[in-house]
Amino acid sequence: MKEPREIEINSRADTLKPRPWPVTPPPSKEDVAKIYARRKAEEFGKFMEEIVGFEHAYGKAEALQGLKVLDVGIWRLSNSFASSLLAEMGAEVVKVEPPGGDPLRELTPFGRDEYKLADAASGEPCGLDFIAEMRNKYSVTLNLESAEGREIYKKLANQADVVIENYPPGQFDEWGIGYRQISRTNPRVIYAWVGVHGQWGPMKDKVSKFGQWMLDPFGQAACSFIHNTGFPQDLLPRGGGGDPTRSGVWIADYVAGEQAAVDILAALYHREEVSGKGQFVEVTAAEALMDILDFDIAWYGFNGSIKSRTGGWDPNLNQYAWNPCKDGYMMIGGQTDRLWYRINMCIEKEIPQFGRLIGEDPFLKEIAARNAFEALTKTYTLTTMWLRDNTRAQTEKKLMAYDVAAGPVMTIDEVTEFPHFKYRPWVNLIEDDSYGTLMYAVPPNAFQYRTPARVKWMGRPLGKDNSEIYMRYLGLGNEELGQLKEKGVI
């Protein structure tokens, strides 16, 4: 039988209607004050909302005010995310695109152009991944393949504090505009190359013989992340989920991007405090992701173990997993004895045999012994017996009463409607000049006393800031820009 839906979708046209958000209003301050009061933290809660509350963010200073950043990367999210983090903190980020635009502008899920957004002025469509990572950035066009374009680029780079670049290894050096050359005229430059495997070394980044770039998940594949993620073939059939699994997003790019931002800011600290000089930074998706793969490689060095996949479970902790429940999947976590027995008390109330089989099992009483594979299977089998009769909301409420970390696996629409997300807010709407009202993920650094991160605009039409930036940086007037445009330089 067809499930009844709130909104009928009969054709693709029906899917293109904007939805109201939020559907239900967020909880009020009074409601939340009552929650603080439950643990006698009313005063502290009020203090926190006053000093780090999002509503005050836009009235505060910006931490990276005055920092000039060039993002000359295309295609990937790593360079974009790095420059986004700096832009959210107040740096002036200029995105230098080829005259045809960053190819990322073209990407749209399943090739559906109707999910691109048209710029209000020119009607030029642009993909949403690009728009989401173009926050607070200016867009200029420049043809680096022309000698004249490279001369202009040198002048831009000579004024930059930070250059973020991601072209294939040696490309910029060959063009005479790489770190080797720019650092000579601008010794204060902090120059970050952000790639997939590296710009040097036996497995360095390649392009195909037709010029196609290497993109994520090549970073995920090269550091054992994919091998270690997903369900084992004893839980799901191979080819249908029981395989090594890539992340649903370009996660290695995001990880490389944020590490690039960290290294850039550390280099900035060193430049300002000590040396007065910039430096060359190289961050790769594969290595940045390998850094955060816990101990996986070290474990192989320790005793030759190759990590296997464990699906929604965890080989180090019990309980610490999501499992199917009545209306989706529910995550329950609590490794320490205190939480282990609290979960036990909660489930036992409805499934008495849980207490007998899990709580009283002598083998499961020892914290580390609970991580054996048989122990995981037994624990989660009985937990799922309880979960199958409970919805995510019910389980969350019941477990929260015992102070157990519990959270539903939520789809994106549910995320945006979750009361806590709406209250802070973690997703928000912004009126964008070019692309209308957009929903965006609020920067996690937006909750600060002095210098919160913030988003001022989202996408940017291609070359929108040519006249402003070229005037401000190079003193080029509109007439000269017109000539350059005619020659295909910008």
Place this chain on the structure above:
Amino acid sequence: MGDVRNVCLEDLPGPSSQAELEAEKVSYEEYCRQLFAPGREFEKPEALKGVRWMSCTMYIFTPHAVANLAELGAEVIKIETPRAGEPMRHTSPFNEAYLYPMHDSRPNTGTGFGYMNANPNKYNITLDYHRPEAQEVFRRLVTVSDGLTECYRPGTFDKWKQSYRYVQEINPRFIYVWGGGFGYGPKTFGASYDILGQAHAGLASVTGWHEDFGGHPAKHTNWIIDWYSGTQITVGILAALNWRRKTGLGTMIEFSQVQCATRALGYGVPMYGRFGIVRQRWGNWDTQLCVHGIVLCGKSDYPDDKNPQLKYDARYVAVSAFNDADFKELCAVIGRKDLYDKYKTHKERLSEYAQMDIYKTLEEWAADKSRSEVAKALTGAGLLAIPVMNDKEVYESEHFRARGTVRWQEDPTFGDVVVQGGYSTGLMSATPRRVKWIWRTLGADNMKIYHELLGYPVSQLEDWYAKGII
């Protein structure tokens, strides 16, 4: 250039010294290798020299935020519960990988590998905040530090009179970071873990196979989102240090882990906001590029190995040929030119049914080949493909060894260990990151910090130790 009589030699383009001339002659590859000089990190200065940070942290998320600082040269003091230490010291995969001892007085207890990578270069001291004596010690530490990172539930440090409300009065330059699950708001007391962040933020719902293909949401291996979120705290800390350099003002940062994975959803959020379309899982394929996914091959590269991870799972290749020319070549390599005729444009290839068709065809072609045969056939034709590497292959990879990002190193406490983190978070030419030690035993630096830094007499420490305060 203007009047040639005014030109200085140094201003002319080209190398200005013999050394620069030599540098220009070397190939770019060699230039990079010399500039980053893996293995010679300790000959160079540290970026954050002189920054002192208190790490009142547990698990991965907040320890990693501070580990980044420690790798970059900050002096980080990690405070743990006396005798027991933090939970990750007792966490190890399948209870098998430990380094001994955990503590001088507990020679038979080791520290589990769960502690790895999140605590390098830190000084480890112990302190029980519950004791009244701890307050004065804590305040002295705040006075001599630049900031702290803590991860206790909201209000806990406030209850102990050591929250930002109190420390800003002792040290106005202090940067106070709270890192946790939710922060202020209706779910403020909700605890959080990496896996909860993945589930709660929507990332799990887009990773793995869709129900329609018989799949479930898959967890990013272990604690990726804890680590990923922790790094963003470091971004916040370094920006705050930059602001403090200019203004002399400290700050409070409240940072929630659950939100971080939502930030990585890319087009998912704006697409829902504008169109009400909820992004779903798409397995090992890409929603925006095709061909750009993981392909299952018929034969393993290690058919006779007794380790099932090698015998059964060394069978996957990442293949990328989304541009028209690349796809055409791919179809030629697999002997299916008709496939190219069917899907000539990228838009046609990207449709969901085309993807099912194309990847199925690729896997049929790969069914009688091993992973390395497939990768070789494709890269030999000038296309992009790479085997999905496992821990053994990453460990043995010449690439990472040459770059120094995976290396054996002698730890002062534990001897030879494999280091996979720290050096791999980015090469820096002037102030490279480094790993001095992977971790210290519990309370190893009590003497150094309490006596040598804060000036408490040794007899006092002995007394505190006997009472379990440190």
